[in-house]
Amino acid sequence: MNRRRILEGGAIGITGAAVAARLWPRSGFPRRQQESVVAILRCDDYAACHRAVEDGLRLLAPSVRGKRVLLKPNLVEYSTKATINTHPSVIAATADSLFRLGASEVVVADGPGHVRDSEMLIDESGLKHSLAEVGRIRFVDLNFDAVRRVTPRGGFTSFRELWLPETVLAADVVIAMPKIKTHHWAGVTLSLKNLFGCIPGNVYGWPKNVLHWEGIDNSVAELAAIIPIHYVIADGIVAMEGNGPLHGPSRHLGCLVFSNDPVAADATCCRLMGIEPSRVRHLQMTAPLGNASPERITQLGEPVSARKQSFVLMSEFRHIAEP
Amino acid sequence: MFVHFEWRRCVSRLKYRVPTLAAILDHLTAAPVRDTESRALQTIACRNRTHSSDILLRAQKPSGAWSAEPNAGPDNCFHTALALLALKALRPNDPMPQHVDHAFAWFDSIVGAENHWLWKWKFRYFDRQVRFDPTKTGWPWVEGTVSWVAPTATVMLAHRAWTRDSPRLLTATRMLMDRACPQGGWNAGNSEVFGVALDPHPDFTAMALLALHGVVDRNQPIISKSLDYLSLRLRKSESLYSLAWGVLALDWWSHTGSGDLTGRLRDRLASMDPSLAPVRTLALTVIACDPPAFLKYGGHQ
Numbered sequence: 182m183n184r185r186r187i188l189e190g191g192a193i194g195i196t197g198a199a200v201a202a203r204l205w206p207r208s209g210f211p212r213r214q215q216e217s218v219v220a221i222l223r224c225d226d227y228a229a230c231h232r233a234v235e236d237g238l239r240l241l242a243p244s245v246r247g248k249r250v251l252l253k254p255n256l257v258e259y260s261t262k263a264t265i266n267t268h269p270s271v272i273a274a275t276a277d278s279l280f281r282l283g284a285s286e287v288v289v290a291d292g293p294g295h296v297r298d299s300e301m302l303i304d305e306s307g308l309k310h311s312l313a314e315v316g317r318i319r320f321v322d323l324n325f326d327a328v329r330r331v332t333p334r335g336g337f338t339s340f341r342e343l344w345l346p347e348t349v350l351a352a353d354v355v356i357a358m359p360k361i362k363t364h365h366w367a368g369v370t371l372s373l374k375n376l377f378g379c380i381p382g383n384v385y386g387w388p389k390n391v392l393h394w395e396g397i398d399n400s401v402a403e404l405a406a407i408i409p410i411h412y413v414i415a416d417g418i419v420a421m422e423g424n425g426p427l428h429g430p431s432r433h434l435g436c437l438v439f440s441n442d443p444v445a446a447d448a449t450c451c452r453l454m455g456i457e458p459s460r461v462r463h464l465q466m467t468a469p470l471g472n473a474s475p476e477r478i479t480q481l482g483e484p485v486s487a488r489k490q491s492f493v494l495m496s497e498f499r500h501i502a503e504p
Numbered sequence: 505m506f507v508h509f510e511w512r513r514c515v516s517r518l519k520y521r522v523p524t525l526a527a528i529l530d531h532l533t534a535a536p537v538r539d540t541e542s543r544a545l546q547t548i549a550c551r552n553r554t555h556s557s558d559i560l561l562r563a564q565k566p567s568g569a570w571s572a573e574p575n576a577g578p579d580n581c582f583h584t585a586l587a588l589l590a591l592k593a594l595r596p597n598d599p600m601p602q603h604v605d606h607a608f609a610w611f612d613s614i615v616g617a618e619n620h621w622l623w624k625w626k627f628r629y630f631d632r633q634v635r636f637d638p639t640k641t642g643w644p645w646v647e648g649t650v651s652w653v654a655p656t657a658t659v660m661l662a663h664r665a666w667t668r669d670s671p672r673l674l675t676a677t678r679m680l681m682d683r684a685c686p687q688g689g690w691n692a693g694n695s696e697v698f699g700v701a702l703d704p705h706p707d708f709t710a711m712a713l714l715a716l717h718g719v720v721d722r723n724q725p726i727i728s729k730s731l732d733y734l735s736l737r738l739r740k741s742e743s744l745y746s747l748a749w750g751v752l753a754l755d756w757w758s759h760t761g762s763g764d765l766t767g768r769l770r771d772r773l774a775s776m777d778p779s780l781a782p783v784r785t786l787a788l789t790v791i792a793c794d795p796p797a798f799l800k801y802g803g804h805q
Contacts, residue, residue, distance in 0.1 A: 258703070295691060295705070296705060297705070297707050297745075298706070298745050300744070300785075301741055301742075304743065305741070325784075327573075328572070328576055328577065344576055344577045365633075365697070383539060383541065384572040384573075384577035384578070385577070386645025386646060386652060386654075387654065387692045388652075388692055390645065390646075390650060391646060393649075424698055
């Protein structure tokens with residue numbers, strides 16, 4: 182073996198290690214010790230969702246009395262052709278129920294990834310009207326919120342700093358409210374992928390392309406290490422399959438999913454869609470943050486099997502389907 | 505010309521009918537702002553009342569760029585372009601060479617990541633889910649990402665306002681034309697993903713149309729379809745922000761739909777409480793009412 186061979190071998194080894202570190206970054210999460218609660222409540226129609234939301238919150242018993250609660254729905258863009266966003270009725274019902282549970286303030290906040298004009302989005306989607314009916318709810322456009330510098334510690338991306346919205350960082354309780362959808366880049370978009378909406382477009386642009394260049398899964402994990410999701414209320418009354426998050430066909434799943442753990446919530450939503458959660462990369466990466474295994478989840482309401490369906494997946498993501 | 509004249513008459517009518525425009529300008533001049541976009545638009549809107557460029561110039565970073573907020577976030581092409589437009593509004597006859605040269609030199613150093621041979625190769629031959637031509641490149645929002653419509657369009661406007669030439673303006677024009685939605689209009693910059701045409705958005709469409717005005721022939725199908733899309737889309741919208749961008753673009757292109765929409769913008773302005781609107785929206789509305797000439801024709805006019 183000559184010196185050239187040694188140098189070549191060393192270069193290949195270093196490159197391989199760098200690629201491996203990029204693809205399988207170390208976990209930056211403290212492992213969750215306690216078991217998680219997930220409740221699946223049947224709800225076939227948005228007109229009846231208020232009752233389901235109240236029942237779900239009763240089961241979940243969130244600690245919100247006297248606290249500032251931030252609801253983070255999934256608002257992408259409005260189309261009459263597709264069910265893209267978390268339904269306004271579910272958001273409004275949740276806000277109303279949280280006030281009844283003693284929340285001192287409820288803020289609905291999102292930073293749409295494709296749309297600069299959030300005013301148009303919340304107006305045309307009906308969210309503005311629904312929030313006005315409840316009253317006392319402030320909508321904050323996270324794309325234009327004041328920002329604070331945060332140092333990422335997850336080690337999933339090369340970000341040395343991230344500028345995140347003050348409203349998110351100052352909230353006492355964060356409730357993620359995703360729409361249950363498949364996603365053409367990430368496999369699924371649920372409570373954890375929903376964190377992309379916390380990246381301010383005014384700082385990073387539309388879309389939040391810096392996250393794509395870091396890798397969508399890596400960025401989801403990095404954000405999950407920074408922003409705590411205390412509870413999840415996922416809108417699965419009408420979900421989306423196939424070419425989500427914008428152009429997939431609607432799929433009536435007929436339920437809302439409640440949880441005190443984003444990993445457990447997302448894993449359960451995957452199972453409801455006929456997807457194996459351990460095959461979704463960002464769920465693998467964030468697994469220590471919560472409980473993906475059914476053995477560590479206290480299942481309330483209906484069992485997964487009662488509402489489970491087989492969602493259509495893009496060919497790029499057929500491998501995440503349950504066997 | 506008629507539309508422009510009509511609009512000026514509307515503005516002057518507003519001035520005397522109710523204290524609207526004067527009150528709005530009073531409010532805008534005094535409104536505290538945090539971010540560069542609001543500061544720049546406020547400066548352009550209140551250009552006849554404010555003469556100090558100190559705050560804007562202090563926010564310029566050593567790189568020559570501006571970020572979203574002073575000392576917050578990465579260097580940003582969109583905000584840098586808006587800051588340059590605001591500086592032009594403040595001192596139309598002052599070359600301000602040092603700061604301005606520095607900013608344009610920074611623009612020269614920033615290029616969409618798709619311009620790198622490796623990514624060009626990847627997007628051309630392997631990663632074909634998003635339809636775009638990686639040889640046609642403009643400016644990204646922030647360094648290390650690909651080119652997008654809003655930063656490319658505003659950087660082109662900044663070049664026009666300061667009558668700066670650059671060989672990159674031609675490729676940026678081609679990039680905007682390449683990223684147009686098949687049905688007309690522009691979104692953030694992806695026209696088709698996984699074979700599905702994405703919907704355009706009014707604000708990005710207006711920015712692209714403003715940048716292409718005087719550069720591309722209006723009979724080009726992309727332009728005529730985009731103008732028609734913008735005019736129709738804004739009829740169904742209540743958003744002041746999109747309406748203001750749209751009126752600016754339709755007015756510049758003298759589109760037949762601009763008259764009704766400027767009337768709507770005028771009515772909204774006359775009936776609104778300025779304290780309830782974000783500064784950037786309010787300022788943009790005032791600019792749409794009374795656009796500075798340098799935006800349209802460049803500093804030499």
